[in-house]
Amino acid sequence: SQEFADVYCRSIDLPESALNTQISESLISDLITELNSPILDPIVAYRHGHRWIETCTPLPLEEPASEQALPLVSKGVYLIAGGLGSLGLVLAEYLAKTVQAKLVLTGRSQFPARAQWTEWLKNHSKQESTSCKILQLQKFEEMGAEVLVAQANVADLEAMTIVINDAESRFGKLNGVIHAVATDPLEIFHSISETTEVECQQQFRGKVQGLLVLDTVLQNKSLDFCFLVSSLASLFGGVGLTAYSAANVFLDHFVQQNRQTRCPWFSVNWDGRVPNQSSSGTVSTEMTVTPTEDIKIFKSVLASLGLKRAVVSSRNLQPRLDQWARRQILSKKSSDLVPSPQADSSQKSQQQQYSRPALESVYRAPSTETEKKLVEIWQNIMGIERVGIDDSFFELGGDSLVGIQVISRIRQTFRVDLPMTILFETLTVASIAEHLDTTYLNTPALATALGNAASDREDVEL
Structure with missing residues (x-):
């Protein structure tokens, strides 16, 4: 809806x-x-x-008085599915530093064997992705941890059975499991009309099928905890997040349905985490969870296993629930949700607009017709007076709801079938303008749109 x-x-x-x-x-x-x-x-x-x-009761993020209060075992054996992902490595480092854990880290992609790490580092830049991970794993070993990296899809029952058997043969009894399988951001955003069985399977494979596989292979094991990394999307939904939201809802309800099992399952609805910075823009850390906060969350939840489910929000949760789940903002007509390019310019001028906020990027004015048209779209929809072409969509206060309005207007104005993911891949007017000019430069639709833009016409129709 x-x-x-x-x-x-x-x-x-x-x-x-x-x-x-x-x-x-x-x-x-x-x-x-x-x-x-x-x-x-x-x-x-x-x-x-x-x-x-259903409501959420706010609780302070209080760390336990000591590490001894946590259900962690010195030199315990911990499996992290998705252990080579961003959050997986953060939690692995904490376990290595705190209890010198024996870490079993799984990932779908091929990774150099332990005996090949030194040779790999000799032949590759230290900034290369695999090199960075090897250096982190070596750091864990220096902390006293033991590390076993296994290439396995968490949704593959046979592969995960082998991983756990090998881990217990090498390290001993498994003490805890963390399900932190990440999703490729480029695979997440699809409008409902664009969501097919293929997109659903991409989202369900790691979280839904992977969880069912873990449940099967852990049936007869006595564990201290099974920590599931879910998302706020299960509460908020989100424009373009149909399959992703459904996958995370499954995680949360799985925990509720498995209260009586020997294995203490619980889920944490994580807010957006600090992403890798890109040349196209940045995201304010005030709107995301930092690695330091990741650890605080992990420790706080481990100390409160009776909760079964925790929701982590970087901002006041209730207004966000009101906006998304309770639809206080979405009670408008669909014609109001996606502004029409035929809207009268005098009406736009009467719309309240706000001054450009303080951003990390320096203001750079649009120069090409494509940039000028895109800036106008962003300013009208986001209600900001001066949008620079290097300003990050998220830093300006954008989210997936605003994003679908922006993309819908771009599609209408330029007469192009622009994928919704482009905004979240590029983040700035400059990058989107470059994509439009490069991809659709010779199309009649774009030429017409830019010609109309020069005369300030806005009566472009699909």
Whole structure:
């Protein structure tokens, strides 16, 4: 419903008895009232005459008084699925430093064998991705840890069975598991109309199928914890995040359904983490979780295993829930959600706009017709007076909801089938303009759009 603003969705949970016996008059009355009320609560449950809604209780991020309060074993054996990813390596370093852990790190990609690390570093730059990981793993060993890197897809039952058997043969009993399989950012964003079975399988493979595989191979093992890295997308949804959100929802509900198992499963809905910086833009760390905060989160949650689920937000969570899950902002018509290129310019001039915020990038004005048109689109939709062509979309306050409006307007204005992912891959007007000019330079649609831009016409139609 976030992509189709006139479509409203909610879940109304009734007691099992309502399906087996005659529904009471009071429950029927409650349902009629519910269905005729504005949709602010996406999940509602009726039990014994009471209406229940899902809420989040804020808790301070307090670290335990000492490491001894954590369910960590000195020289314990810990499996990290996705252990060579960004978060996996952060958590692995903490375990290496704190308890000199025996680390079993899995990843899908091929990685040099331990005996080849020295030779690899001789023949490759230290800035190269694999070299950086080897140097980190060597650092873990210097801390007293032992490291086993295994190439295995977490969704492959046979491969993961072999990994765990090999690990226990080499290191001994497994003490804990962390499921931190990352998703390629370029595979995440797809509008509903662009989401096919292929896109769904890409998202489900690591998180859904991978979790089911872990559940199978860990059935008869007594572990101290099984830590699942989920996402805030399971609470917020998100424009272009249909499959990704569903995969993370599965993680959270799996934990709820497995409360009575021997293995203490729990999930953490992580906020966006600090990404690798790129030449095209940066993201403010005030809106993301830093590696230092990753460790604080990990320690705090480990010290509170009874919670089963924790939500981590870099900003006040309730306004974000109101915006996304409770649709206080999305109660507009779809014509308001995606501004039309036919909108009267006088109406735009009356729209309140704000001064350009303090950014890491220096203001650089647009020079080409493509840049000028893109800047105008960003300014109108984001309500900012002066957008520079090097300004980061996220630093300006953009998110996936704003992103779909920007991309929709670009598609309409330039008459091109621009993928929604382009905004999240490039982040700046300059990069998008370069992509448009390079990819669509000789197309009649772009030539027409730029010709109209020169005369300030905005009556471009699909």
